[in-house]
Each structure stands twice: as C-alpha cells, then as structure tokens.
Amino acid sequence: MFYDLHIHSCLSPCAEEEMTPNNIVNMALLKELDLIAVTDHNSVRQLPAVAKVAEAMGLRMLYGAELESSEEVHVLGLYDELEKAMSLQPWLDQHLPFIPNDEHYFGKEELRDENDELIGKEERLLIISLDQDLESCIEAIHATGGKAILAHVLDRKNSVTNQLGFIPEGLAYDGLEVKDEYQRQQVCKTHPWIRDEETFWLIDSDAHRLIDMSERVNSLPHSELQKMWRKLS
Amino acid sequence: MKVSEAAQKAGFQVIVPGEDQEIEGIYCGDLLSWVMGKGQPGQAWITVQSHLNVIAVAVLREFSCLILAEGAQFPPEVIERAENEGLCLLCSELPVYETALKLHETGI
Numbered sequence: 001m002f003y004d005l006h007i008h009s010c011l012s013p014c015a016e017e018e019m020t021p022n023n024i025v026n027m028a029l030l031k032e033l034d035l036i037a038v039t040d041h042n043s044v045r046q047l048p049a050v051a052k053v054a055e056a057m058g059l060r061m062l063y064g065a066e067l068e069s070s071e072e073v074h075v076l077g078l079y080d081e082l083e084k085a086m087s088l089q090p091w092l093d094q095h096l097p098f099i100p101n102d103e104h105y106f107g108k109e110e111l112r113d114e115n116d117e118l119i120g121k122e123e124r125l126l127i128i129s130l131d132q133d134l135e136s137c138i139e140a141i142h143a144t145g146g147k148a149i150l151a152h153v154l155d156r157k158n159s160v161t162n163q164l165g166f167i168p169e170g171l172a173y174d175g176l177e178v179k180d181e182y183q184r185q186q187v188c189k190t191h192p193w194i195r196d197e198e199t200f201w202l203i204d205s206d207a208h209r210l211i212d213m214s215e216r217v218n219s220l221p222h223s224e225l226q227k228m229w230r231k232l233s
Numbered sequence: 234m235k236v237s238e239a240a241q242k243a244g245f246q247v248i249v250p251g252e253d254q255e256i257e258g259i260y261c262g263d264l265l266s267w268v269m270g271k272g273q274p275g276q277a278w279i280t281v282q283s284h285l286n287v288i289a290v291a292v293l294r295e296f297s298c299l300i301l302a303e304g305a306q307f308p309p310e311v312i313e314r315a316e317n318e319g320l321c322l323l324c325s326e327l328p329v330y331e332t333a334l335k336l337h338e339t340g341i
Contacts, residue, residue, distance in 0.1 A: 071282065071284050133284065134284065161266055162264060162266045163264060163265065163266070164265050164266075164282075164284055164286040165265030165266050165268070165269045165286050165289070165290050166265075166286065166289075168284075168285060168286055
C-alpha cells in the first residue's frame, strides 16, 4: 500500500493555496497513492471536506493533525475514523493560544468545502505551539483514539531531536516519521533504546505544495497498518 | 564561586541543592540539540526548557547547575531525577537575559 500520511491543506498558513481538498485527492490519485492523510497544523477542521472528496473518488485516507507541543516539537495524530479525529478539535481550541493570524506574513488559513469553495477562514494563527507539553499532546491523541507519530524526527526545525536533543526513552509514541532510510538508520544508531524492528516507521512528504506529495515509493503492508491500529486500541 | 553562594547572591530559588559545584561560566539556550553540542563543563545553564530531557543534557555536558528562568516551574519528575543525579536546580523569576546579568553581577 503506497502512502503519504503527512500532507498540509490550504488551512495551514504555510501551505500553498492550491492545496484544496480536490487538488490533494486528485494529485494522490495521479501519483497512484493508495492511502493519504491530511495533517494541518493544530487543526482538524479541513478534514470533513477532504474525506468527502476522497470517498467520492475512491481514495483511502486517514484523518490527522500535526500538533505543536509547548517545546515546539511536531507530532502527528492519525485516526482511522473522521469522528475520532474531529473529537480532538475542542482540545486543540482549548490549548491553542489566541494570536490572530496575519495572513500577509504567515499566509492564508482557508477552509474549503468538497467543491473547493471557500467556506471560512481560521482567525487564529495555527503555526504556534499549544500550551501543552509533548507528553500531554500524545495523551490527548490517545484519549481521542488516535496514534501519535513523532514528525520528521531528524529535521533541523520543530523535530523532537532538535528541540529536546534526543527521543526520550519511554515516551508513549506509536511511530516515528523520517525522510528516508538513511535517517531511519541514524535514529537507530543514536538511540540504542529504539528497536528498529519493533518500531512503526513512516516516510512522508510533509507536503505544503502539490508537487511535493510523495511519489509511489513508500509502502506499508496492509497487515502492518492494521497491526498498528490494533495496538493500544 | 560555588553554586550555593551564587544562588544566594543572585536571589535564585534553590529547588534541588545537588552537589555544590564551582560555576565556570554561563550558557543560555533552549534547543537541547544545540545545548548538547555547545555547552561546556562547569557552566551554569539558563533555559526556559523544563522537559525531562534537560537532566540528561545537563549531566552529559557536566553543567554546574540548571537555572529555569522567566518564573517557569520544574515538573515533579524533573526534580526527582535531578535529586538522583545530584544536579542543582535553581529558579529565577527574571527573563533569561536578566538572569544571566544577575549571575554575572555576582562575580561570575
């Protein structure tokens, strides 16, 4: 199953306006991906529209968000049901500090429907840290039935290793996201407590533009994905 | 100057006394990857980062003490780990820059 489980929509201010529900789904189909997830910064509000388009077009998707902890670490919450993902929104609203978005500086935060029509804008800036630490973010994801994936763990920006030096032993994450196989080896080499074969690894695009979405290169056996969803649930 | 004397002169709150080491310089930083790469033994480390990983980083860099600035609080598990490691934890109500200045004024 070829996948890309870290894609930003036009709701994320840093993403291009072309990242509409229809464009994302159609690009995934063009690239012959079997499974995608849309994961906007600190919000799940774009998901219902993407879900409608994906269903209509016959594309499988997971539902997600990219949370930013108070340490400025990015962690993906991924859900197998839309309702579970949507149940995270009240918690996000509660813990996102209210800072108005300056769209000329940060970019637009547009909500679009299943026809790509503009239906609203997020007033608050989404790319700031929640007032909750990494452990609490993971707990909130689990409490709503999601899986927590530490995002782009070796990135020089907003990754667990950049912000916290290393991946804490005993942290209750469900998976680690890297950019390639080399990074996967690097993570294992620098973290003796992380067991390669017992870890759920993802290689995603973190696309903010259509062109950056993954090609049909990263795959997961269907069984491994199912195993992952059974774990802890 | 020993950590205990500097803390008293600067008016920092002692959360964990730890081993009363000699302070040799000051380091400020919140990105632990940078602190791990740049910190030097004996330095007093001023930060607003209170994640449990700070203890491992402070021990690794052999910092003389860890000062949490801006009135931030250490979570209980951090205090417990510092006690086990003999690491001194201090708290300052001042912002990072003023905390560093205050420490500098004590003669460090």
